[in-house]
Amino acid sequence: MDAIDLAFYRHQGHLTINGVFGAAETDALIADIEAWGESFLAELPAAQRVWYVDGGVKARTVLRKLDNPHAHRPALQAIACDPRLVALVEQVLGTGVSVYFSQVFFKAPEGGGPKPAHQDNFYFGPTDIEGVVTAWIALDDATLENGCLYFGEGTNQGPVYGHIAPPDEPFNLQLPLTILEKQPMAPAPVRKGGVSFHHGNTFHQSGPNHSSRWRRACALHYVRNGVEFATPALPYDHSLKMRVT
Numbered sequence: 001m002d003a004i005d006l007a008f009y010r011h012q013g014h015l016t017i018n019g020v021f022g023a024a025e026t027d028a029l030i031a032d033i034e035a036w037g038e039s040f041l042a043e044l045p046a047a048q049r050v051w052y053v054d055g056g057v058k059a060r061t062v063l064r065k066l067d068n069p070h071a072h073r074p075a076l077q078a079i080a081c082d083p084r085l086v087a088l089v090e091q092v093l094g095t096g097v098s099v100y101f102s103q104v105f106f107k108a109p110e111g112g113g114p115k116p117a118h119q120d121n122f123y124f125g126p127t128d129i130e131g132v133v134t135a136w137i138a139l140d141d142a143t144l145e146n147g148c149l150y151f152g153e154g155t156n157q158g159p160v161y162g163h164i165a166p167p168d169e170p171f172n173l174q175l176p177l178t179i180l181e182k183q184p185m186a187p188a189p190v191r192k193g194g195v196s197f198h199h200g201n202t203f204h205q206s207g208p209n210h211s212s213r214w215r216r217a218c219a220l221h222y223v224r225n226g227v228e229f230a231t232p233a234l235p236y237d238h239s240l241k242m243r244v245t
């Protein structure tokens with residue numbers, strides 16, 4: 001297993017390690033989240049559709065995301081505790097980590113929507129901004145065509161800025177244009193089974209999926225033990241925080 005280049009990570013605010021998981025493992029996770037997504041969608045109350053359904057895909061109803069797979073799906077819980085992944089996370093945060101929140105991102109072919117630029121630490125409001133790292137596991141190859149992540153290099157070294165959200169999408173908190181116009185965003189393709197790590201302050205976004213291929217991913221938001229989401233911008237279920245080591 002590769003070691004994390006900590007100097008690079010601290011300078012750039014993100015780092016990709018390819019080949020953490022094998023194709024059979026990611027395929028099993030895809031089967032699991034697809035089955036979960038199907039039952040979730042069937043039972044989704046109309047009032048919550050705007051939070052979960054991808055408005056960019058007109059031809060059919062598809063999910064854009066699911067919350068807390070580490071708490072709801074044993075297969076994802078096992079991945080969150082997988083020694084190969086945890087060893088990498090602990091190189092960043094130090095020994096003793098928990099998953100506070102996690103998300104599955106589906107980005108469907110032919111229209112899966114973009115995610116606007118944001119900082120996870122604005123969403124989470126952690127007690128220690130250095131105590132949060134997101135491990136974003138690519139379940140498919142993530143490319144420029146199907147909506148890979150983009151990062152603002154070095155923005156981890158800057159402050160957490162105020163975010164705004166469109167009135168009809170309160171969940172879509174994003175950095176204001178006045179900040180973004182000064183910050184170039186660089187694409188970071190990841191191969192299926194690779195993991196992209198980013199600091200909680202790092203600006204990041206993802207593009208739309210105009211390709212004919214899925215771009216699915218699972219983001220595990222780890223904290224150093226003891227770190228709390230003290231001033232979150234959205235409601236998080238703190239009871240789902242899971243101690244890993």
Ligand SMILES: O=C(O)CCC(=O)C(=O)O
Pocket residue numbers: 105115120134136204205206217219
């Ligand atoms: O997968 C995406 O499109 C967005 C990911 C993201 O915002 C995150 O992992 O924090």
